[in-house]
Amino acid sequence: MSENCSDRDPALPIRRQVVELGNSLIREIAHEGMSNPDIIPLWFGEPDLPTPDFIIAASDSALRSGKTFYTPNLGIPELRETLSSYMSGLYEHDISLERIVVTAAAMNGMMMTAEALIDPGDNMVAATPVWPNFLRCVEIMDGQISMVPLIANPSGWQLDLDHLFDACDARTRAIYINSPNNPTGWVMDRKQQQQVLDFCRQRGLWVVSDEVYARIIYDQSLAPSFLEIAEPDDLVIVINSFSKSWAMTGWRLGWITCPRGLTPVIEKLNEYNVASPSAPAQYAGVTAVRDGENFVHTMVERYRIARDTIHQRLGSMARVSMPKPHAAFYAFFTVDGMDDSLNFAKWTMRKTKVGLAPGLAFGAGGENYLRICYAKSPEVLGAALDRLAPVLDA
Numbered sequence: 001m002s003e004n005c006s007d008r009d010p011a012l013p014i015r016r017q018v019v020e021l022g023n024s025l026i027r028e029i030a031h032e033g034m035s036n037p038d039i040i041p042l043w044f045g046e047p048d049l050p051t052p053d054f055i056i057a058a059s060d061s062a063l064r065s066g067k068t069f070y071t072p073n074l075g076i077p078e079l080r081e082t083l084s085s086y087m088s089g090l091y092e093h094d095i096s097l098e099r100i101v102v103t104a105a106a107m108n109g110m111m112m113t114a115e116a117l118i119d120p121g122d123n124m125v126a127a128t129p130v131w132p133n134f135l136r137c138v139e140i141m142d143g144q145i146s147m148v149p150l151i152a153n154p155s156g157w158q159l160d161l162d163h164l165f166d167a168c169d170a171r172t173r174a175i176y177i178n179s180p181n182n183p184t185g186w187v188m189d190r191k192q193q194q195q196v197l198d199f200c201r202q203r204g205l206w207v208v209s210d211e212v213y214a215r216i217i218y219d220q221s222l223a224p225s226f227l228e229i230a231e232p233d234d235l236v237i238v239i240n241s242f243s244k245s246w247a248m249t250g251w252r253l254g255w256i257t258c259p260r261g262l263t264p265v266i267e268k269l270n271e272y273n274v275a276s277p278s279a280p281a282q283y284a285g286v287t288a289v290r291d292g293e294n295f296v297h298t299m300v301e302r303y304r305i306a307r308d309t310i311h312q313r314l315g316s317m318a319r320v321s322m323p324k325p326h327a328a329f330y331a332f333f334t335v336d337g338m339d340d341s342l343n344f345a346k347w348t349m350r351k352t353k354v355g356l357a358p359g360l361a362f363g364a365g366g367e368n369y370l371r372i373c374y375a376k377s378p379e380v381l382g383a384a385l386d387r388l389a390p391v392l393d394a
């Protein structure tokens, strides 16, 4: 249905799409638990450690040397150059600066992607469960979502590409893939990426690939990226972030890589979204990428230990079934006897003082699951598992 004046409540005449937009169910749990310091909060997806000092120092020195002004809409050239050489090296594929736009975190990149791609009534096909915010961006633009659930099995999650392709119709504009995936830890392999790219090339569809967890992977050195197989002018947009790899969630800094022709479009949109990401954050970003490799590796090793603990201890609890997560820092698990993940997460929080995210928040295929974020210290995780055991291991 397209928007018209009669859709609006005369008392508060705002767009129907915005009125109907769901609230974040993850935030719903967090709102209930945040004011209680006794609760161990494992609902949000963020590293528990603060941004390292060498990154903070770069921002401090930028501020003190007068970097307090607007920057170009596309981001400062130093950061775009740094990201261009970082990604070209990582993926052994030339990724030129003209294809890179610095954004106010992945979230701003997602909103601009939806603004650029989605007309009212357009459809986007998404592999789910998935962190829901890009789906909401598409809905804000009055687009519709078709969700194609991953399939769980003990060794991991799988996507049936026939299901994905069958879900595309004449109104489909884009396929959205988030790999490494939040919440399941699923990683799409190179062969499937190539098949998705080939399909999208044939149909003239966009691939929107959310790769914010590209560096946080345990059983391979690097997650396959669409950037390794896409030609510079393919309709491929890769969304990235400083939040997870460099522990910078609060800085709101990310970037997108897109075909050259889209760069001026995103540049224009950024003027009307945030004008530019924060200047000191961008200087910090240059240092994070140039000098942060050891930090990234250290964090991944820390998460790997946490992943193994969660898989062994939580995965062996009597009521729990959990495919092994291969990447990101979440475990997504079912609980025998649970039929409403939101109510169960609320009840578990009251009973055990551990805050988990309800699977319902992540779309089709997630309803019967709970998500735990394990980017925490061994002490915090151990305490959370001790508290959960009487409920989940009974």
Ligand SMILES: Cc1ncc(COP(=O)(O)O)c(C=O)c1O
Pocket: 045, 104, 105, 106, 107, 108, 131, 178, 181, 182, 210, 212, 240, 241, 242, 243, 249, 253, 254
């Ligand atoms: C899959 C995914 N994409 C994007 C984001 C948002 O990242 P940012 O903090 O850069 O907005 C998140 C945050 O949890 C995420 O899980």
